[in-house]
Amino acid sequence: MNDLINKIQNELPDFSKGQKQIARFILEHYDKAAFMTASRLGATVGVSESTVVRFATELGxxxxxxxxRALQEMIRNKLTSVQRMEVSSDRMGGRDVLQTVLHADMDMIRMTLDEIDRDAFQGAVDALTGAKRIYILGVRSASALANFVGFYFNLLFENVTLVHTNSVSEIFEQILRVGPGDVLLGISFPRYSKRTLSAMRYAGDRGARVVALTDSHLSPLARVADHVLLARSDMASFVDSLVAPLSVINALIVAVGMSRRGEIEQTFNRLERIWEEYDVYEKPEDDAN
Structure with missing residues (x-):
């Protein structure tokens, strides 16, 4: 963030009058500017859209x-909940909330599909498939994703630990014996969890493979992971958008499942018999009734 801000400050005297207005707005309201279109930013500061485009070109x-995107990448871990609420309100601008949110989620999935590293994805699949033990960790809103992975991985693998996250000490107690041959899957999105990052570092130091599901190569999780799975998360909203991360998780579960198809078919055949015997699921009413 400082590099971009410093560049704007240093070049401010050389900008045109209109560009100076843009620069000052970004310096004072970078959290809002990062999510404005060129036309919206121009209208806000009183210049044309083409002036905004030329301003970006002047910066290189x-x-x-x-x-x-540079602004968004730099600030994604800096926005407070209040700032996110303000940005979300500005972006809605009186538009239909349902349509706006669903379209934004669709965009997150499209961008994720375009940007995800297929080799990293396959590397994560191979690491998980061959792991002695799998640890899954996600805190706060990411705990929903961790629980989803844990549910299915417990059906696919024998040695899976869904790490409970009530305290830092409890996390380390649960991953105490992590080591070579094991895999830790850490999940976190802005604002990034220190607990998740610390656990990932510990697992890596102990010789385990580390897989990160996060939003950017600038994420601190990406720097400590062996395999980085990127999924876009719309952190401009005060509600974390987990649609794209969940799609990546779905793909990960399916890919792992396909690589262990024979074993999994046997597992689900046994489960179907158990579900039937213990009346786990509601049965359709008899047609005669």
Whole structure:
């Protein structure tokens, strides 16, 4: 963040009058500017959209979208809940909430599909498939994702630990024996969890393979992981968008399942008999009734 802000401050005297207005707005309201279109930013500061585009070019970017992405990448772990609420309100601008949110989630999935590293994905699948023990960790809103993975991985593997996250000490007690041959899957999105990051570092130091599911290569999780799975998360909303991360998790579960198809078919055949015997699921009413 400081590099971009310093660059704008240093070049401020050389900007045109309109560009100076853009620069000052970004310096004072970078949290809002990062999520404005070029036309919206121009209208806000009283300049044309083309002036905004030229401003981005002057800073060395290929266009405004690249400047906007740079701002978003730099601040994604800095926005407070209050700032996220304000940005979310500005972006809605009186539009239909249902349509806006669903379209945004669709965009997150499209961007994730375009950006995810297929080799990293396959590396994660191979590591998980060959693991002696799998540890799954996600705190706060990411705990929903961790629980989802844990539910299915417990059906696919014998040695899976869904790490409970009530306290830092409890986390380390549960992963105390992690080591070579094991895999820890850490999940976190802005604002990134220190507990998750610490556990991932510990697992890596102990010789385990570490898989990260996060939103950016700038994420601190990416720096300590052997395999990085990127999924877009719309952190501009005060509600974390977990649609794209969940899609990646779905793909991960399916890919792991396909690699162990023979074993899994046997497992589910046994489960179906158990579910039937113990009346686990509601049965359709008899047609005669």
């Amino acid at each position: 970017y290929d266009g405004y979208p690249h400047l906007q």
